[in-house]
Amino acid sequence: MDIGTIDQIIDKHHGEASSLIQVLLEIQSENKWLPKEALTRVSEKLAVPMSRIQHITTFYKTFSLVPKGRHEVHVCMGTACHVRGAERILDTVEEVTGVKPGETDPDLNFSVETVNCLGCCALGPVIVVDGEYHGNVEPAETAEVLKNCACSSQ
Numbered sequence: 001m002d003i004g005t006i007d008q009i010i011d012k013h014h015g016e017a018s019s020l021i022q023v024l025l026e027i028q029s030e031n032k033w034l035p036k037e038a039l040t041r042v043s044e045k046l047a048v049p050m051s052r053i054q055h056i057t058t059f060y061k062t063f064s065l066v067p068k069g070r071h072e073v074h075v076c077m078g079t080a081c082h083v084r085g086a087e088r089i090l091d092t093v094e095e096v097t098g099v100k101p102g103e104t105d106p107d108l109n110f111s112v113e114t115v116n117c118l119g120c121c122a123l124g125p126v127i128v129v130d131g132e133y134h135g136n137v138e139p140a141e142t143a144e145v146l147k148n149c150a151c152s153s154q
Helices: 003-012 017-031 036-046 050-059 079-083 086-097 139-153
Strands: 071-076 110-115 127-129 132-134
Touching: 003 017, 003 036, 017 036, 017 050, 036 050, 071 086, 071 139, 079 086, 086 110, 086 139, 127 139, 132 139
Parallel strands: 071 110
Antiparallel strands: 071 127, 127 132
8 A cells, every 4th residue: 555545545634643444444445454664654644652543553353453355255153153053164175265354375276264143143154255144144145145255255
């Protein structure tokens, strides 16, 4: 991510330190993660100590300090999803993508995360792929959704 884009995001928020979280969210939205260089620039422009930025980016799970894949997969492991087969869904996700929870594949195609609840328990098990919710999924349907993503990346 180039410095000019970072500066535009910061300027949009009038360089106010109180906009730190929003600035970080927008940078991540543009870049899919928060590189060290971007954090350094935000620290300088907003006059916020790097230690504070590090605290915020490691406290909130929404921030990523490592590159993410083009396709983000979230598997709900909450109680309702768990009792309806979420473990089998996660096994399928790992098998199809070759990625374990908390990891990204080397080609940056897929990032996989588990979550405790997605708030749609009646639809369990649930996966979210690139922001699209899939409820009452079976392993075969999960594999199909992921294979479609892989095909669209090529």
